[in-house]
Amino acid sequence: MEAIEAGAIIVIIAIFLIVVFFVCWWKKKKRKKGEGKTKAADSDGPPFVRFSAEEISNALNYTCPWAFLGEGSTGKVYKGKLPRGQFVAIKHISKDITQDDAFEMKIETLSKIEHKNLVSLLGYCEENGEKYIVYEYCANGNLSQILLGLEDKVLTWEQRVKIAYDSVVGLRFLHLCPDGCIVHRNIKPTNILVTESMEAKLADFGLLAVFKIEKTRGSIDVKETMGYVDPQYYMQGRLTCSSDIYSFGMVLLQLLSGRAIDLYHFHRKSLVKEAQKVIQTKPINLSKYADSRLNGEYSREAFEILLKLAVCCTTPSYGGRPRLLEVYEEIERAMEISSSISF
Numbered sequence: 001m002e003a004i005e006a007g008a009i010i011v012i013i014a015i016f017l018i019v020v021f022f023v024c025w026w027k028k029k030k031r032k033k034g035e036g037k038t039k040a041a042d043s044d045g046p047p048f049v050r051f052s053a054e055e056i057s058n059a060l061n062y063t064c065p066w067a068f069l070g071e072g073s074t075g076k077v078y079k080g081k082l083p084r085g086q087f088v089a090i091k092h093i094s095k096d097i098t099q100d101d102a103f104e105m106k107i108e109t110l111s112k113i114e115h116k117n118l119v120s121l122l123g124y125c126e127e128n129g130e131k132y133i134v135y136e137y138c139a140n141g142n143l144s145q146i147l148l149g150l151e152d153k154v155l156t157w158e159q160r161v162k163i164a165y166d167s168v169v170g171l172r173f174l175h176l177c178p179d180g181c182i183v184h185r186n187i188k189p190t191n192i193l194v195t196e197s198m199e200a201k202l203a204d205f206g207l208l209a210v211f212k213i214e215k216t217r218g219s220i221d222v223k224e225t226m227g228y229v230d231p232q233y234y235m236q237g238r239l240t241c242s243s244d245i246y247s248f249g250m251v252l253l254q255l256l257s258g259r260a261i262d263l264y265h266f267h268r269k270s271l272v273k274e275a276q277k278v279i280q281t282k283p284i285n286l287s288k289y290a291d292s293r294l295n296g297e298y299s300r301e302a303f304e305i306l307l308k309l310a311v312c313c314t315t316p317s318y319g320g321r322p323r324l325l326e327v328y329e330e331i332e333r334a335m336e337i338s339s340s341i342s343f
Helices: 002-032 053-060 103-109 143-147 157-175 231-236 242-258 266-282 302-315 324-339
Strands: 067-071 075-081 087-093 120-126 130-136 192-194 200-202
Touching: 002 075, 053 075, 053 087, 053 130, 067 266, 143 192, 143 231, 143 242, 157 192, 157 200, 157 242, 157 324, 242 266, 242 302, 242 324, 266 324, 302 324
Parallel strands: none
Antiparallel strands: 067 075, 075 087, 087 130, 120 130, 192 200
8 A cells, every 4th residue: 555655656756747848848838039149050941051152143143233232341232033923132351351261160160050030051052262241131221221211211210110129139139149159240230121111130240250240449541340349359459249229329320310330420439429428418308319211200208218328338437337137127118118119
């Protein structure tokens, strides 16, 4: 009898442990849902393809002249079309960039990093001394084009906050990547792409590291990038996650003001100083900084939250900047406030 009771107790304990394990597993799975993943070799995601030079040429020549999308730190980007009709963005890597024998391996490694707020890397081509990277195509172009009015669009307040939120979610995934922290190194409006449904995605993450391009003093020669470089990184050459925070703060300031950085007319220092002056003046007059194209249709409370956040992010020293989790929480708070207001 005692043996039967002991056996029953063991069975009950075993069942209890199984239930606890299942609940913990389910909660962990639920918590990770939508947070992105690192693609395994047997992933169900889109396959990573090695394209031939002929396939790249055919993709680019679907229309004439080539659809030029823009130029970044590592090369020019064109719109292409694959045989099945899928539109893609094709980056032609500049020949003056440091050559890397491990190009294929590093690009394939980057292709395994998947998140809904990161632009998917679909394949590459390395042939006859030429290098190309094939990305998913985002129909609404990049944030810089939208802010400059090149896409004939004016972002609403809700869209601006959502773009900021999508971007910080993508950045959070990179910094907390399961395989180790990935510092983007090149956060700027041209590297924030917008899909047809107005979802923002970070592009070119990790590319500066692949091509060994360091933003150290004396080595920066890409003018459009300089306005987003962390001053402390520029002076000391010490890269940290905080460097991405600084660059993201500069993007926030442009989303709020509607002004894209132009090193010849509107320097980044002016953008930061104006923001500092606005929040230091009592009472705060947000209309002095807000994009006039918003016509006053924005949440004052949310705007102030994001403006103060951007100023903190662009503090010259590492120590004065908020942590990424704080940035995420403040943007999430601004989005919740904005969604509850009708304009």
